[in-house]
Amino acid sequence: MLYLGIDLGTTYSLVAYMNDHGQPTLFPDYHDANEFRTPSVVHIGAEGCYVGATLEGILDDEPELSQARFFKLQMGKPAAVYQDHLQRTWWPQALSALVLKKMLHDVEAFAHDEIGGALITVPANFNDAQRRATREAAQMAGLTHVKLMDEPVAAATFYGLNRKGAEQTLFVYDLGGGTFDATVLQAGDSGLYSLATEGSNQHGGIHVDAMIMDFILDEYQRQHGIRPNDETSLMILRRFAHDTKLALVKPGKTRVGKTFLLGGKSIEFVLTRELFHQMIEQFIDDTIAVCQRCLDAAGLDWSFVDTILLTGGSSLLPLVPEKLARISGRPVDQLVCKQPHQAVAYGAAILAAQQFGGGGAGPKLQSICAYDLGIRVMGKDQQPTVKVLVAKNTPVPASARMTFYTNRADQTRLIIEAVQQRDTSTGLEENSLGYFAFAIDNPRANYPLEIELAYDLEGLVVITARDPETGRQIRQLMDAQTEAMDNALLAQQPWVEAMRINP
Ligand SMILES: Nc1ncnc2c1ncn2[C@@H]1O[C@H](COP(=O)(O)OP(=O)(O)OP(=O)(O)O)[C@@H](O)[C@H]1O
Ligand SMILES: [Mg+2]
Incomplete structure (x- = not known):
């Protein structure tokens, strides 16, 4: 084998x-x-x-x-x-x-x-x-x-x-x-x-290449007064920028000078290692x-x-x-x-x-999970917020359970949206995993629903929603099937049917 x-x-x-x-x-x-x-x-x-x-x-x-x-x-x-x-x-x-x-x-x-x-x-x-x-x-x-x-x-x-x-x-x-x-x-x-x-x-390397591309495009603009932006020129330029980078990092190399054809015009440039280092x-x-x-x-x-x-x-x-x-x-x-x-x-x-x-x-x-995992709920001020159940960097597999409640007495279903989030240098990055609905047969105020969020060994998410009164349970992977439901649910303003943390 x-x-x-x-x-x-x-x-x-x-x-x-x-x-x-x-x-x-x-x-x-x-x-x-x-x-x-x-x-x-x-x-x-x-x-x-x-x-x-x-x-x-x-x-x-x-x-x-x-x-x-x-x-x-x-x-x-x-x-x-x-x-x-x-x-x-x-x-x-x-x-x-x-x-x-x-x-x-x-x-x-x-x-x-x-x-x-x-x-x-x-x-x-x-x-x-x-x-x-x-x-x-x-x-x-x-x-x-x-x-x-x-x-x-x-x-x-x-x-x-x-x-x-x-x-x-x-x-x-x-x-x-x-x-x-x-x-x-x-x-x-x-x-x-x-x-x-x-x-x-x-x-990643492609972002470095993009900086070199910009440098060459600026040079092109100076020499010809225009910036080529057709797809073919950019593809040629991208490969060229990549080769320039690899040449510049070779030991002992202090500069790369090249002349080549781009968009029917010749372009000449010199990039020193010093300038390259400033760039990156x-x-x-x-x-x-x-x-x-x-x-x-x-x-x-x-x-x-x-x-x-x-x-x-x-x-x-x-x-x-x-x-x-x-x-x-x-x-x-x-x-x-x-x-x-x-x-x-x-x-x-x-x-x-x-x-x-x-x-x-x-x-x-x-392994550990790289994202907080939570549920979108209606906060105290009636603004949507994320309640985190499994915190980032928790060893996987991991799971956590919490009971949530309906927002209104006449609510006939709850829309469950799982969210992954993490802090980045540019702020909070949030990824919705999608939505699914859980029907409530006998609506009343503060109807409870138990939600379990789990990371498996591979960092994939499984969501389980359980009605503690009827025992009915939905176990949901957030796959293509739920994605298809997303748009339909979104059109119906799911926040009206969100959950609350406290009864
Ligand atoms: N000597 C070098 N100096 C600088 N960058 C290099 C060198 N050799 C390769 N690279 C860059 O490394 C990148 C490819 O690295 P690698 O093969 O590890 O990435 P990948 O596995 O394809 O990407 P990822 O892990 O992000 O999915 C390319 O952007 C390439 O230009
Ligand atoms: Mg890699």
């Missing part, structure tokens, strides 16, 4: 397994045995569907070809992010499913065993809808035995592979293509326990602030941290270790950065073998 660890990334996706020597190993691309990453990019046209490196190769010659990228960032949003040649629209999970299918094709080409399970990693800061969309993608790709796991847990697992011994506090700084996670874990022979996690969906300084500082919040949430300071682990391709930006060293008060060479591109996939392969193959053997794993 083959157990797969899959890093389904914003920019690159990887698939790994444990070889006969107990080492995590990546599967190569079907068409190129030297390529071990699949760029997460999809094109669907009359001639077929192209995914990954093959498509990147075609784009070198045909940059105007339609393409879907970075759809991981849209996961969980009920919206089309790509239109194919037949004007069919594609949701992010369907595109992710195509990336998964492509990788399964790679696996089939190299392995002879049957797939016994796949462990797919997600950012620790993925909410319920994002996790659910990832599961849907796996299902669409035909994977039957699937587990989700937080990316920093996978990275920490890989770090711990050959490192048995004393308990230690690990800090994982994971700056990837589109997301940033900061996580504190307790690691040792007894297991791996997450203590706190914080993150941002606005911090605030951005890196933002990630450091997230780290600080994460430590605060765990009730720790840097002196408690034994090991700082850097992972994700963007953690190779030279400013990252520099700033982390400064804030943590330890030398740069004490920061650990081991195969930052592959660490998550390798860790996923180790965990997949343990969880699907080892019959539950292996160290204990304890």
